[in-house]
Amino acid sequence: MAEKASESSNSISLNTVDGKIFKVSPTIANQMQTIQSLIKAYDSSRVISLPHVNAFHLSKIIEYLEGKSATTVSAVKEFEAQFMKDLSLKQLKGLLIAVGYLKVNELLELMPKTVAKLIENKSVEFLRKFFGIVNDFTPSEEAKIREEIAWAFDGVDED
């Protein structure tokens, strides 16, 4: 009991952009580099505001950091696979932005791989939309490149 009490007194409060307060243990908080440096800079009893992270994303990150502490390598792999499977590509995008902002290194390793796997068969148009990229090619420039690499357009998924 005593241990639990001391942990909760040490816990760090994070306030998401949509106004939800999360209390996390120092072990979890320290795995988010951005928060780690904020704790060092401020009094740890203060509530840390996260202007770029919403409750859904933060809860997912905490879920991941708590869940990946499985004992065996294969159990971690299984957990990671399930964790990623439950997320849509749109959710992954939002989460990746949050993860990039909070600098959660382990997810920064895992998530680009997951996203890469999901977009590898997508169309060029899908990618532009997904990454929010403006096409600076003139139609003739683009047509020329497409012609050169026509083989790479086989087996592309429907958007």
Next chain:
Amino acid sequence: MATTKHEKVSINIPYDLIFNILSKLPIKSLRRFSCVTPSWANLLENPNFMMMYTHNFFRDNDHDTSIFLRQGMVEPYDDNSFLLCGERFENKVKLYLPHAIQDDEFKCRFKLGSIINGTICLYNELQFGEDEIVQKVVLWNLSSNEFKIIPPDVHCPPGFFLQVYFSGFGFVKLTNDYKLIRKLNFVIIGNWDGVIEDYPVSSWQLYSLKSNSWKELDFEMPSNLSNDEIYFNGMCHWWGRKIFDEEELVLVSFNLSDEVFYTTQVDTTKCYLLFTRALVVINDSIATIVMHEDENCYDISILGEIGVKESWTKIITIGPIPCISYPIGSIPCISYPIGVWIRGKIFFRESITKEIFWFDLSVRLI
């Protein structure tokens, strides 16, 4: 849901993360996405991006962890086959053939293709006896030590001389069946004075372990030019020359399930010779390691799409390497070991001392 409000304000993934994602894509996707925007068009020429790309590419590769070495071909009766294994290939395990398949002729043997599910295929040269032709072909499972002698099943009509070219050893997952591909060439003996039967000059045959028989394939394809054949993803691959254009070097890919073959041309401007070119599988892609003719540098190119010459994509140049070496797996000469690509390491054989060394691409060290 609270999140919807924020998703309306479209926030994009920062550039460093986008490049991180792109660096984990297969070569075909990366080539396709070169027309997303001009700044992505030249990613393959961007050294920083390629550094990241090759790092991921070679590191993610954790397939087979052992390579098979064949030594002692210089002295044909010295029976030496080794398996190199272990994280740093510190274990050199001598392989002892089961007694039943050991004999003098079989000491001089070659390995066909890749090691599949712990099984290797070994064969020796064709022997011409009094009345019969003998060639021993063995499938040998290294872990159970079980073996199977493949029936030669060849008949050479009088007046002909027979040549057998093995092109592939592969596996069909769906039927759980091992396959071998060979080409028989019937050459008319010049000074034969007997009657010559009307006989086809060559034929392709496919062996199935399940049915334990060879069956005729009713088409021609380029035959195997080197000892560099590989099995990957349901297909056997080997180097050949185009049927109607002998000058043209092609990669032949034979699909074992539908028995259709494809050819992919290769760029031979930098290197025409076969023995300076290795065929390997890296991180689920077919790749070649090509030695430049004038310097000790090697280009590694990945095949984006079978059948498309333009889809070969060079991803890295390594070297110079301090001694003249051939990439292992490339040497057509019968006496060389066949090992390839394991955990981001490229294996070379020093041409004089025959030492094996490797170049670790994930850390770029020899």
